Amino acid sequence: EEQLVQTETWKAQSLQELVRILHRIFAEDKLSVEEVQALMESYDSNPEEWLQYAKFDQYRYTRNLVDSGNGKFNLMILCWGEGHGSSIHDHTDSHCFMKILQGNLKETLFAWPEKKGNGEMTKKSERVLRENQCAYINDSIGLHRVENTSHTESAVSLHLYSPPFDSCNTFDQRTGHKHKVKMTFYSQFGERTLC
Amino acid sequence: LPAGLSQWFPALEVLDVSGTGLAELGAELLALPRLHTLLAKNNRLGGPGSLPKGLGQAPLGRSLRVLNLSGNRFAEVPPALLGLRGLQSLSLGGNRLHGIPPEIQELRSLEFLYLGGNFITSIPPELANLPSLSYLVLCDNKIQSIPPQLAQLHSLRSLSLHNNLLTYLPREILNLVHLEELSLRGNPLVVRFVRDLTYNPPSLQELAGRTIKTRNVPYAPSDLPENLVRYLSLASNCPNPKCGGVYFDSCVRQIKFVDFCGKYRLPLMHYLCSPECSSPCSSASQSSTSQSESDSEDEASVAARRMQKVLLG
Numbered sequence: 402e403e404q405l406v407q408t409e410t411w412k413a414q415s416l417q418e419l420v421r422i423l424h425r426i427f428a429e430d431k432l433s434v435e436e437v438q439a440l441m442e443s444y445d446s447n448p449e450e451w452l453q454y455a456k457f458d459q460y461r462y463t464r465n466l467v468d469s470g471n472g473k474f475n476l477m478i479l480c481w482g483e484g485h486g487s488s489i490h491d492h493t494d495s496h497c498f499m500k501i502l503q504g505n506l507k508e509t510l511f512a513w514p515e516k517k518g519n520g521e522m523t524k525k526s527e528r529v530l531r532e533n534q535c536a537y538i539n540d541s542i543g544l545h546r547v548e549n550t551s552h553t554e555s556a557v558s559l560h561l562y563s564p565p566f567d568s569c570n571t572f573d574q575r576t577g578h579k580h581k582v583k584m585t586f587y588s589q590f591g592e593r594t595l596c
Numbered sequence: 597l598p599a600g601l602s603q604w605f606p607a608l609e610v611l612d613v614s615g616t617g618l619a620e621l622g623a624e625l626l627a628l629p630r631l632h633t634l635l636a637k638n639n640r641l642g643g644p645g646s647l648p649k650g651l652g653q654a655p656l657g658r659s660l661r662v663l664n665l666s667g668n669r670f671a672e673v674p675p676a677l678l679g680l681r682g683l684q685s686l687s688l689g690g691n692r693l694h695g696i697p698p699e700i701q702e703l704r705s706l707e708f709l710y711l712g713g714n715f716i717t718s719i720p721p722e723l724a725n726l727p728s729l730s731y732l733v734l735c736d737n738k739i740q741s742i743p744p745q746l747a748q749l750h751s752l753r754s755l756s757l758h759n760n761l762l763t764y765l766p767r768e769i770l771n772l773v774h775l776e777e778l779s780l781r782g783n784p785l786v787v788r789f790v791r792d793l794t795y796n797p798p799s800l801q802e803l804a805g806r807t808i809k810t811r812n813v814p815y816a817p818s819d820l821p822e823n824l825v826r827y828l829s830l831a832s833n834c835p836n837p838k839c840g841g842v843y844f845d846s847c848v849r850q851i852k853f854v855d856f857c858g859k860y861r862l863p864l865m866h867y868l869c870s871p872e873c874s875s876p877c878s879s880a881s882q883s884s885t886s887q888s889e890s891d892s893e894d895e896a897s898v899a900a901r902r903m904q905k906v907l908l909g
Contacts, residue, residue, distance in 0.1 A: 459708065459731055460754040460777050483666070483689055484712045484735050484756055486779070546781075552689030552713035552736070553637045553667035574781055 411436070413444040416451055420468050420476065427473040427563065434537055437498055441535040441561065446502040453591045454478040455557050461485055462549075463587035467559075474563035477586070481506065481556040486548030488571040489522065491540050491579075496563045500535040504549065504556030508536055511544045514577025522574050544572060602627035614638050614664075620646050626654035633662040642669030642691065652679015666690050666710065678702050689713050689733070698722035712736050712756065721745035735759050735779065744768040758782045805831065809842045 413419035422440060426432070448455075454465045455478055462485040468476040481504070489511055499506075509527040525543060529550075530536055538545055549556040570579040586594050597613070598604075601624045609630050613621075614637040621636060626648050641647075646668075651657045660680055666689035673688065678699045685708035693714035701722040708731045716737040723732075724745040730753045739760040747768035752775055759782035769775075798806070808815065809831045817825050831842040 483687075483710065484733055486758070486781075550736075552710070575785065 411440040411443060413440060415447065416444065416467075419444045423468075423474065423476065423561070424471065427470060432496065432563065434496065437496075437561065438535050438537050441498050441500045441559070442533060444500070444533075446500075446533055446559075448503065451478055451502060451557070451559070454588065455480050456588045456593065457482055457555065458587060462487065464560075464584065465591075466586045466589040468590075469565070470563070472565070474561055475565040477560050477562075478502070479558045479560055480587075481549035481558070483549065483552050483555060486550075487546055489544050489546045489574055490572065490582075491544050491570050492538060492562070493566040493569050494540055495566050496561075497538045498535055498561040499530070499538075499547070500559040501530050501532050502557040502559050503532060504551065504554045505532070506530050506556050506558055507548050507550050509546045509548075510538075510542070511546070511572070511574075513544060514572065514579075520577065522572060522577050546574075597622055597624050599624050601625065606630070609633065611635070614667075619643065621648060623648045626650065626656050629655035629659055631656055632659055634660060635662075635664045636668070637664050637687075638667035640669060641665060642671060646670070647674045647676035649676065651676045652681070658682060661685065661705075663687070673697050673700065675699070681705060684708065684728075686710070696720055696723060701725040704728075707731065707751075709733065719743055719746065724748040727751070730754070732756065742766055742769070747771040750774065753777070755779075801827070806842055810840070 411422050413422055419440065423437075426437065426440070451467075454467050456463055456465055457480045459482065462479055462481045465478045465480065466475065467478055470476060489509075499508075507527060507529050510525040512523040512525055514522055522544075547558075566584075568581055568583045571582050572579050588594055597618075601608075606628070607630050608628050610633040611625075611628075611631055612635040614635050616639060618636065618639040618641060620641065620643070621634075625631070625634070648654070657680055660683055662685040663677065663680070663683060664685075664687045665674075666687045668688075668691050670688060670691040670693060672693065673696065675697075677683070677686070678697070680703060682705050683703050684705050686703065686706060687708075687710035689710045690713040693711065693716055695716060696711065696719060698720040699722075700720070703726065705728060706726050707728045709726075709729060710731075710733040712733045712735040714737050716734065716739055719734070719739060719742060721743040723729075724743070724747075726749065728751055729749050730751045732749070732752060732754070733756040735756045735758045737760050739757070739762060741762065742757070742765055744766035745768075747766070747770075749772065752772050754777040755772070755775060756777075756779045758779040762780070762783040763785060765780075805828055807813065808828060815825075815828070820828075834841045
């Protein structure tokens with residue numbers, strides 16, 4: 402766990418500035434979760450600044466890479482149509498920050514399944530994240546499922562993962578069985594990725 | 597909406613009146629010949645007369661491709677919109693629907709149907725007659741079973757069933773070869789193997805029907821009362837490839853588990869014509885639990901080849 406060396410109060414006036422400050426913070430290799438979370442929250446979502454990355458898919462949520470953080474982090478925008486949700490997943494030993502840019506997302510926290518367990522996974526808590534709020538999770542906290550439960554509004558979220566990772570485990574809520582999956586980008590730097 | 601709308605803006609293609617408190621969409625919209633997208637979410641629509649009469653025959657009825665009525669107060673699918681033969685996308689999410697009318701099949705061009713967040717308890721088999729349907733959302737309802745006919749939706753790429761009251765799925769779901777996304781979380785799906793041999797002996801009508809079908813006894817519509825002609829057309833084939841029999845109402849229900857891509861097991865309902873029949877890939881009729889688990893493995897590889905990504909739990 403990183404030591405809190407100094408608490409800076411950052412205010413990111415734009416998405417571009419947020420990225421700039423993130424680069425500076427991560428160059429120091431002294432990650433303070435509180436510092437990054439406060440920075441992410443300080444950015445007032447302005448759709449004009451991120452609309453170019455917000456590419457929706459009709460069938461499922463999309464991951465759109467915004468910045469690859471000099472290899473230290475990945476910053477991406479996720480677009481959730483009505484009713485779109487993720488599976489229960491872990492974060493491959495990385496830090497995960499999730500800020501709502503538009504709409505609302507429900508986050509349900511689950512406990513890690515028992516090693517020998519073969520039963521329903523235990524729900525720890527759930528909450529609805531509102532616009533501009535930023536949540537944090539890592540594997541020691543638990544697993545989560547993220548969903549847009551609205552049937553009328555789409556949702557957009559900004560995610561930061563450090564270190565970057567391209568695979569994780571998804572979990573079957575009924576049995577706790579896990580399965581490794583590879584994660585892909587729907588678009589990178591505003592350009593649609595064809596797979 | 598102003599009465600002169602179609603005169604002032606005859607070239608209007610997209611109209612968004614979401615969140616304006618409208619209680620009805622009036623006749624002033626009917627003469628808009630270029631309007632293809634009408635968004636009217638989060639309003640007070642739902643009473644009789646919410647949609648203008650004669651919608652299907654009006655210029656608007658021919659041009660409309662996308663209609664979003666989510667977040668309103670519809671207790672039934674408004675009959676006025678069932679005449680929209682060119683409609684490609686319909687959303688009635690977050691309303692108060694208790695069912696889906698079989699006339700939904702008249703929306704011949706429908707590709708996208710969003711009905712999540714209602715009070716729907718069952719799905720009419722006629723829904724399967726929509727030839728172009730590729731995205732079907734039925735999440736957050738009260739659905740207890742899926743009609744096997746839904747497997748006829750060959751174009752279906754995404755099926756959203758999460759947060760309903762499903763305990764099993766029909767085995768025909770394996771036939772949806774283009775299905776890429778399937779959400780099932782939040783359903784009371786049976787987890788452990790259930791051997792449920794509920795068998796009601798067949799009626800005389802059923803036995804006669806089976807004989808006619810399996811022996812290919814010829815008959816013409818003029819030979820039989822209309823209700824019996826219809827009855828004979830509803831024969832289902834026994835999935836046991838060695839059987840070749842048919843059944844009508846009397847069948848054995850058995851839940852088998854199929855592993856998709858080695859990830860999880862889905863309870864699929866098998867219908868057989870008698871307890872002596874067994875499903876394809878299963879050997880003895882009296883299988884122990886371990887035998888049935890390995891039976892599921894065979895079926896799993898068949899299923900895994902067909903279905904790609906399944907979002908379960």
